[in-house]
Amino acid sequence: MLSNVTPSLRKKVTDLTDIELTDTDQGYTDSVQIQLSILILQIDQIDKMKADGWAPNLVAGHSLGVFAAAYAANVITAVDAIKVVALRAKEMQNAYPTGYGMGVIVGLLRKEVTGIVNENFDKRNPVYVSNQNSQLQVTVSGSIIGIKKILEQAKKRGAQKAKLLRVPVPSHSPLMRDVAKKLTTILGKIQLQDPTCIYLADYNGHATKSVERVTYDLGNNLVHPVYWDVMMDVAKEYLIDSSVEFSPGHVMTGLLKTKIPDMKTISMADMVLEDAEFLLNKWKNQEKR
């Protein structure tokens, strides 16, 4: 994953956090390794595009992606992003060593999932409705025992898919409050800047240009659902017509294409930088005509 990443960036991680990024399958069973590696992979791709003169009109990051989004919008420096994400990853790992996680339900509306979760709420095995990835794709976060019950119910009510995710923490739920507190403290010590473009916040799906709101999102998105579906609706209303998804995945591009079929999309996981920039240039010239 990191073979193309500028070596100095990788070294920066070790210097700042004492963590050596191994870039091996074995290493990627550790979520600190995963989060930091994804972060610097994204920072590296953003740096290379910025160096060639590209600047976004609007940024959005899903969960961990908020840091790359804030970096692309010049809110946070690479050094600070690495420090905060290192803490985030460690705290998430320590928060719920066993028994907690996330599930995904496809084919039900948020209000339908909310109904199931409310009817089945059990204090000993709490579950919360979390991310809204698309109109019919909702996640739930909490106790694995509780989630399994919800998934079963969801299938009974007509969900096309309902399964556990390979996520070992109940992210984007109130169960993450302690982690959010620690992140808020460290973010309070960092100098952050107003975004240089529109930033879409995970925690409420609103657009913002205020550093306070972005800071809140960086520190607290783990206790709120990610309103990705709403964020993409807002992006559409800003007449955004092309998108770049930074590695490692291309899931967001798929969701975007389903919502807005006319969107011109690039996913860096499937493309080298030169090809991505060729396409962006082509689209830019088409617009001029």
Add this chain to the structure above:
Amino acid sequence: MSEIKSWTTHRDAKQQKLENAASLLDGKFAKTKDAKELLELLISSNDKVVLEGDNQKQASFLSKVLASVDPEKVHGLHMIMSSLSRPEHLDIFDLGIANKMDFSFAGPQSTRVSQMVADGTMQVGDIHTYLELYARLFVDLIPNVVLVAADKVDREGNLYTGNNTEETPVIVESAAFKDGIVIVQANEIVDKVPRVDIPSDWVDVVIPADEPYQLEPLFTRDPQNITELQILMGMMAIRGIYEKHNVQSVNHGVGFNTAAIELLLPTYGEQLGLKGKIVPNWEVNPTPTLIPAIESGWIKSIHSFGGEVGMEKYIAARPDIFFVGKDGSMRSNRAYGQMAGQYALDMFVGSTLQIDKYGNSSTVTNGRLSGFGGAPNMGSNPTGRRHSTPAWQSLRPDNDPLGKGQKLVVQMVETFGSNKKPVFVDHLDAEEVRKEAKLKNVPIMIYSEDTTHIVTEEGIAYLYKTDSMAERQAAIEAIAGVTPVGLRSDAKTLADLRARGIVALPEDLGVSRGQAKRSLLAAQTMDDLVEWSNGLYNPPAKFRSWS
């Protein structure tokens, strides 16, 4: 004696503002680059400002300029807009240039509107139908400044607004005769306009725009996307409503259901021998799917709210059908169109996203404040109507000596929406949205009491024939398929409703499901429409799959 009261304070204030801006004006004309400074001089904080923008035509140059003015100089504006369509319409609220909004439709910006209302950035005066909003321009929302768009302006300041005249006249009139300031963006300054749509006398300032105003081909439906289920519903509607009630005049909403009907008239309608007998007169935008019906002699007249991109040449060549000026281009008029649609039509046929068990329908969904367009005007029974037509009279109850007719208001929906969720529900999402957005009324598009027919793939419910809410609910359940509402229906009730003519299934109407094939459409592709038009229709780029 007390001081002599001045009766010309508005006129004096307007004069003063124009004098302040005199150095930027050559007669009525300003330079493009001075637009921002001009708006800062001519608009005062807290003014009521109309910014032209409906669901098709947008004064996009002036909206961008308004979003660039200094909020220190201009703030707290009360905006009046029939449609919130562009990002900068909301940016002016983010920037504090405006804080209050009275509007009709916000479909293209409905998520941000909903968010801004929730966080208090935008205060909503009210949500209106088009006709109501225009009406209030002459009563309690009289504007201080109006910002509108013209295609061409001559050296005197006469405006040509052409095919897309739409709401420009009603907006300009509300300001021009009440000492408001009329500011026009122009695509082009010319020596002579093709015709005068707005006289120069009503215009104060003309600014050449940096690019032509935005225009959306909103009503174009590609026949390629019409399904056989929609064709079946179209056939049922033609037999069970158009023919049955002898409908002479109609408005079709935007949608594939009604596009299917338009394309079935020259084929299925012809087979039934209905040509010359139904729907000669239309109040509708010049939708390309009407071309085959026009060409085969079904349609005698069409008046339009607005234009439709690509139809200009075709319209110019068919002045017997459309309202066309001496210059050859169409004159649309949104206010008159709405008036005609409300008072002069036998029937409105529309579609919706949700219908509740009582028959109320709404296009509002959670998290979006989309408002209304013209459907509530057209989709309502105007109780002030006094003239009679056979269709209107056919709905008259026979047990009331003082009874009168009723407009036909038809909703055509498939029982499940594109997201596989039921269209028929116990409670509309709109009820939730009322609470979230703190609205006084639930944003219902068409009320049950006005809805006379519902058509689904199952059949037709003749709601006007029901004489209690329980019976109305039973009729809706009978055609609601396997939705939770529909599952409450049973065979015995259905048989009874059919026997009494309150519900009709395809077989009751003599409609054969097997005949509902795409080959029955008079045009199956955009290419076919171009051919029907003898090459006069010129589809916008996004509808051209063959080039």
